[in-house]
Amino acid sequence: MVPLSWYLIVAALLFGIGVYGVLARKNAVAILIGLELMFNAVLVNVLAFWRYLQPTGTAGLVFAVVIFAVAAAEVAVGLALFIAVYRRFGSSDVDDINLLKW
Amino acid sequence: METKILWLLPLSPLVAFALIVLFAHRNRALSHTLAILSVVLSWAGSMFVFWRALQVGAEHLAEEPFHSVINWLPIGNGFFRLGVQLDPLAAIVLFFVAWTIVMIFIYSVGYHNFGQPEGDHDEKGLPPHGATVEHNGHKHKVPSIEPMYSRFFAFVSLFAFGMYLLVVSDNLLTLFAGWEIMGLCSFLLIGFWFKKPSARDAAIKAFMTTRVGDVFMLLGIAYLYTQVGSLRYADIFNPETLHHLATHPAPVLGMSAAGLIGLLLFIGTVGKSAQWPLHVWLPDAMEGPTPVSAMIHAATMVSAGVYLTIRIFPLLAAAGHETAFTSPMPIIAFIGAFTALFAATIAVAQNDIKRVLAYSTISQLGYMVAAVGIGAYVAAAFHLVTHAFFKALLFLGSGSVIHGMEHGVLHTGQHIDPQNMYNMGGLRRKMPITFWTFLIGGFALSGFPVVTAGFWSKDEILSEAFGLGHMGVFWTLAIAAFLTAFYTMRQITLTFLGRPRTEAAAHAHETPLTMTGPLMVLAVFAVAFGWLGVPEHFPILGHMLPAWFQEWVGATFHGIVPEHGELTFSYFPLTVSLVVALGGLLVGWLVYRGVQRADQPDPLERVLGPIYGLLENKYYFDELYTYLLVKPAYWFGAVFTFRWMDRTLIDNNLHAIAYLSWRLGNFLRNRIDLPIVNGLGDAIAEGTKGAGRLLRVVQSGRVQHYMLMALVNAAALLALVYYFVARS
Numbered sequence: 001m002v003p004l005s006w007y008l009i010v011a012a013l014l015f016g017i018g019v020y021g022v023l024a025r026k027n028a029v030a031i032l033i034g035l036e037l038m039f040n041a042v043l044v045n046v047l048a049f050w051r052y053l054q055p056t057g058t059a060g061l062v063f064a065v066v067i068f069a070v071a072a073a074e075v076a077v078g079l080a081l082f083i084a085v086y087r088r089f090g091s092s093d094v095d096d097i098n099l100l101k102w
Numbered sequence: 103m104e105t106k107i108l109w110l111l112p113l114s115p116l117v118a119f120a121l122i123v124l125f126a127h128r129n130r131a132l133s134h135t136l137a138i139l140s141v142v143l144s145w146a147g148s149m150f151v152f153w154r155a156l157q158v159g160a161e162h163l164a165e166e167p168f169h170s171v172i173n174w175l176p177i178g179n180g181f182f183r184l185g186v187q188l189d190p191l192a193a194i195v196l197f198f199v200a201w202t203i204v205m206i207f208i209y210s211v212g213y214h215n216f217g218q219p220e221g222d223h224d225e226k227g228l229p230p231h232g233a234t235v236e237h238n239g240h241k242h243k244v245p246s247i248e249p250m251y252s253r254f255f256a257f258v259s260l261f262a263f264g265m266y267l268l269v270v271s272d273n274l275l276t277l278f279a280g281w282e283i284m285g286l287c288s289f290l291l292i293g294f295w296f297k298k299p300s301a302r303d304a305a306i307k308a309f310m311t312t313r314v315g316d317v318f319m320l321l322g323i324a325y326l327y328t329q330v331g332s333l334r335y336a337d338i339f340n341p342e343t344l345h346h347l348a349t350h351p352a353p354v355l356g357m358s359a360a361g362l363i364g365l366l367l368f369i370g371t372v373g374k375s376a377q378w379p380l381h382v383w384l385p386d387a388m389e390g391p392t393p394v395s396a397m398i399h400a401a402t403m404v405s406a407g408v409y410l411t412i413r414i415f416p417l418l419a420a421a422g423h424e425t426a427f428t429s430p431m432p433i434i435a436f437i438g439a440f441t442a443l444f445a446a447t448i449a450v451a452q453n454d455i456k457r458v459l460a461y462s463t464i465s466q467l468g469y470m471v472a473a474v475g476i477g478a479y480v481a482a483a484f485h486l487v488t489h490a491f492f493k494a495l496l497f498l499g500s501g502s503v504i505h506g507m508e509h510g511v512l513h514t515g516q517h518i519d520p521q522n523m524y525n526m527g528g529l530r531r532k533m534p535i536t537f538w539t540f541l542i543g544g545f546a547l548s549g550f551p552v553v554t555a556g557f558w559s560k561d562e563i564l565s566e567a568f569g570l571g572h573m574g575v576f577w578t579l580a581i582a583a584f585l586t587a588f589y590t591m592r593q594i595t596l597t598f599l600g601r602p603r604t605e606a607a608a609h610a611h612e613t614p615l616t617m618t619g620p621l622m623v624l625a626v627f628a629v630a631f632g633w634l635g636v637p638e639h640f641p642i643l644g645h646m647l648p649a650w651f652q653e654w655v656g657a658t659f660h661g662i663v664p665e666h667g668e669l670t671f672s673y674f675p676l677t678v679s680l681v682v683a684l685g686g687l688l689v690g691w692l693v694y695r696g697v698q699r700a701d702q703p704d705p706l707e708r709v710l711g712p713i714y715g716l717l718e719n720k721y722y723f724d725e726l727y728t729y730l731l732v733k734p735a736y737w738f739g740a741v742f743t744f745r746w747m748d749r750t751l752i753d754n755n756l757h758a759i760a761y762l763s764w765r766l767g768n769f770l771r772n773r774i775d776l777p778i779v780n781g782l783g784d785a786i787a788e789g790t791k792g793a794g795r796l797l798r799v800v801q802s803g804r805v806q807h808y809m810l811m812a813l814v815n816a817a818a819l820l821a822l823v824y825y826f827v828a829r830s
Binding site: 019022023024031094095097099100101102 | 798803
C-alpha cells in the first residue's frame with residue numbers, strides 16, 4: 001500500500017487549487033467549481049483516513065456520503081443564488097457585486 | 103399753653119400742604135378749604151398768642167419770652183437744642199405775618215377764578231386764557247379757572263409753613279430751614295406757569311441769586327456755631343457771649359468775630375431781601391401769579407431778610423461798638439441807602455404795573471436795611487410791619503387791576519398786555535373799591551402825612567438818620583422818598599385817573615368780594631397801624647397817642663444793645679419828609695395827567711433823554727451779570743466740565759480701556775481659543791475620521807476579499823496555536 005501521506009498531500013494540493021479557484025476567479029461559476037474541488041479534496045482526505053485507520057467501520061463511509069450530499073445541495077443553492085444575482089446585476093463578474101461596501 | 107400753640111402754628115399749613123398733595127388734589131373746593139382753614143387756624147393761634155403777649159407786657163416778655171425747647175440732636179456730651187420762642191419783636195412780626203397770609207389766601211380764591219368754567223384750551227403750566235360761554239344765544243369769553251388750582255394752594259401752604267417756622271423759631275438753624283423752604287416755594291411759585299420759558303428762567307434766577315446769599319449766610323451760621331457752641335438766640339444774645347464775639351478777632355477784613363458773622367448773615371439778607379447787588383431776581387419774580395408776588399415779595403419772604411437783620415442787631419451793634427475792629431454797620435447802611443435810591447430811580451421808568459411795585463419793594467427794603475445800619479432797629483421794625491401791610495395791599499390791588507383788564511381783554515378780544523399801565527386809564531370809575539384801596543396803599547407808600555401808616559414809619563427812619571448825624575443816609579433816603587412818591591403817583595395816575603386809553607380798559611369791571619374784601623381789610627391796617635407808633639415829640643398828636651410800638655419792640659433787646667440817649671427833636675426831617683412826599687405826589691400827578699394815548703412815549707423820556715433808557719433797562723445789571731457770571735458758568739459747565747473733562751479725559755480713558763480689552767479678547771480668541779482648544783478637539787475627531795477613512799478600504803464589498811482575509815487570519819491563528827499551545 002501506498003503511504004497515507006501521499007493521499008493527504010494530494011488532497012492538500014487539490015484543496016489548494018480549489019482555494020485558488022475560489023479566491024482568484026472572476027466568474028461565479030468558476031468559483032463554484034473551485035468550491036467543488038475543495039469539497040472533493042476533503043472527500044479524498046476523509047476516505048483516505050477511513051481506509052487506512054478504520055477500514056472495517058462504516059463511520060467514514062457515512063461521513064463521505066454526507067459530504068457528497070451536502071456538496072450537491074450547496075451547489076444547487078449556490079447556482080440558484082448566482083442566477084438571482086445575475087438577473088439583478090446583468091453580469092457574471094463577482095467584482096461587480098460590491099454593494100455592501102462602505 | 104402759649105408755647106404749645108407756638109409749636110402748632112407752622113404745623114397747620116404743613117398739614118394742609120400734605121393733605122392737599124396726597125388726597126385733595128383733584129377736588130378744588132376741598133383744596134382751598136383746607137388751605138384757608140389751616141391759615142385761619144394759624145391766624146387764630148397767632149392772635150391768641152399775641153394777646154397773651156400783650157397781657158404779659160413788653161419788659162417781662164423780653165426777659166422771659168414764651169419758649170419751649172427740645173433736645174434734638176445728641177452731640178458729644180450734650181444735645182443740640184432747638185425750639186420755639188416769642189419775644190416782643192417776634193410777636194409783632196407774627197401779627198403781620200398772620201394777617202397778610204390769611205388775606206392773601208382768601209384773595210387767591212378769587213384771583214384764580216374759582217367758580218368759573220374751565221377754559222377752552224387751557225393747559226396746565228400756562229395761565230388760563232378764558233372760556234367761551236353762551237348767554238342768550240350770544241357767545242362771549244369769560245375768565246376761566248386756573249387749571250393747577252390745587253397745586254397753587256398746596257405750594258402757598260408750604261410757603262406759609264416756612265414763614266411761620268421762621269418766625270417762631272428760637273434758633274438760627276430752624277430759621278435757616280424756614281428760610282430755605284421759602285426759597286424753594288418761591289422757586290415753585292415763580293415758575294408756577296412752568297410752560298412759559300420766562301417763568302422758568304425767572305424761577306431759576308430767583309433761586310440761584312438767593313442761593314448766593316444763602317451760602318454766605320450758612321458760613322456765618324457755621325462760624326457762629328464754632329464760636330458759641332449753640333445757635334439759640336438765648337445763648338447768643340447775652341452780654342457775655344456778645345462781648346466775647348466782639349473782642350475775638352476774625353481772620354478777614356480786620357473785623358471782629360461778631361462783625362464777620364453779622365456781615366455774613368447780612369449777605370443772606372442781601373440775597374433774600376433783594377438788596378443791591380443781589381436785587382436782580384425780584385423784578386423777574388413778577389412772572390408768578392400776583393398773590394405770589396404779594397406773599398413772597400411784599401409780606402413775608404423778603405421781610406424775613408429784614409427780620410433776620412433786626413434779630414441779629416445786638417451782634418451788629420456789639421461789633422460796631424468796639425472801635426478797634428471794622429464795623430459792619432456802615433456797609434449795611436450803605437447798601438440799604440444805595441439800594442433805596444437805586445431801585446427808586448429804576449421804578450420811575452417801568453411801565454408794567456407789577457414791576458413798579460417790585461422795584462418799590464426793593465427800595466423800601468433798602469430803607470429798612472439802612473435804618474438797621476444806622477442803629478435805628480426799632481424804626482426798621484416799624485417800617486417792616488407797615489410796609490408789609492401796604493405793599494401786600496398794593497400787590498393785591500394790582501392783581502385786581504390786572505384781573506379787571508384781563509376781563510376787558512377777553513371781552514373785546516384785543517391782544518394787549520393787561521399789565522402795561524399805558525393800556526389802562528380811567529379805572530377809577532370801573533373799579534372803585536380797587537381804586538380807593540390802591541390809593542390808600544399808594545399814599546402809605548409815599549408817606550402821605552398822618553392818615554397813612556407809611557408816613558409814620560418812614561418819618562421815623564428819616565428822623566433817626568438826621569438825629570444820629572448820618573447825613574449821607576438822610577439825604578439819600580429823602581431823595582428816594584421823593585422818587586417813591588413820584589412813581590407812585592405816576593402809577594396811580596396812569597392806571598386809575600384820566601380816561602381809558604384802550605377798549606379793554608373801557609370794559610374792565612370790579613373784581614368779586616373774595617378779592618376786594620382782603621383789599622379793604624389791608625387798607626384798614628395801612629391807615630391805622632401807623633398810629634401805634636406816634637413819637638412823643640410829634641406836635642399835637644404826640645401827646646395824645648402813646649408811642650406803643652417803639653416801647654414794645656424797643657424792649658426786646660433791652661440790656662444787650664448799647665443805648666443811645668434821647669435824640670433832640672428837630673422839625674427839619676419832618677419838614678423834609680412832608681415836602682418830598684407831597685411834592686413827589688404833586689409832580690407825579692402833574693406830569694402824567696396829560697397822557698392820552700397808549701402808544702405815546704413817556705413824558706420823562708424827553709426830559710431825561712438817554713438816562714431814561716438806562717433806567718428802563720435797569721442800568722443793564724442783568725446784562726452785566728450775564729456777561730460776568732452766567733456765561734462763564736455755562737462755559738464751565740458746557741466746555742470745561744462736559745467737553746474737556748468728561749468727554750475727552752474720562753470717556754477717552756474708558757474708550758482706551760475698552761479698546762485694549764477688545765484687542766486682548768481677540769487675541770485670546772483667535773490665537774489661543776480657536777487653534778489650541780478647538781483645534782485639539784477637532785484633531786481628535788479628524789484623526790478618528792482619517793483613521794476610519796484609511797481602514798474603510800478593507801470593506802470592499804467583494805466576497806473574495808473577505809474570504810481571503812478569513813483564510814489569512816485562520817492560518818495565522820493556526821500557526822499561533824500550533825507553535826505556542828500544541829507544541830508544549
